[in-house]
Amino acid sequence: TRVLVLNGPNLGRLGVREPEVYGSATHAELTASAQAWASELGLDVEVRQSDDESELVGWLHEAVDARAHVVLNPAAFTHYSYALRDAAAQVTKGGLLLVEVHLSNPYAREEFRHRSVIGGVATGTVAGFGPDSYRLALSAIASRLGG
Numbered sequence: 001t002r003v004l005v006l007n008g009p010n011l012g013r014l015g016v017r018e019p020e021v022y023g024s025a026t027h028a029e030l031t032a033s034a035q036a037w038a039s040e041l042g043l044d045v046e047v048r049q050s051d052d053e054s055e056l057v058g059w060l061h062e063a064v065d066a067r068a069h070v071v072l073n074p075a076a077f078t079h080y081s082y083a084l085r086d087a088a089a090q091v092t093k094g095g096l097l098l099v100e101v102h103l104s105n106p107y108a109r110e111e112f113r114h115r116s117v118i119g120g121v122a123t124g125t126v127a128g129f130g131p132d133s134y135r136l137a138l139s140a141i142a143s144r145l146g147g
């Protein structure tokens, strides 16, 4: 089972970016953890990061065409990108799973983070558990698929 783990803007700066909010693990370390969890769960995971909205939209189209499930941390795009929402909707309406993840708990933060335009078209959301949010999301995909 193929899963694309897609990380949005500024997540390439993990480790140096507001470690009190996002922790000390770098994006490379998060990628390595995701690969380890994936192999335990029997999933074939590829992790990508982009600061570019159109690149993320293209990767969601690719997921639909390749029949890959998605773990998506839309980062700041969570709160305002209707383009990403419309692309995410194609994934779930295409019968694939899409789990929205966040390292932090946006509901415990600024008001503008309380709204996700992605959540309504996601299969489900995991937020607030640091890198473990990704482990929980992958585990949810594996168990939903009966793996």
Ligand code: DQA
Binding pocket: 009, 010, 011, 073, 074, 075, 076, 077, 078, 101, 102, 103, 104, 105, 106, 113
């Ligand atoms: C985030 C939360 C977003 O509000 C923020 O813009 C991010 C990261 C998280 O993983 O906690 O960049 O998606």
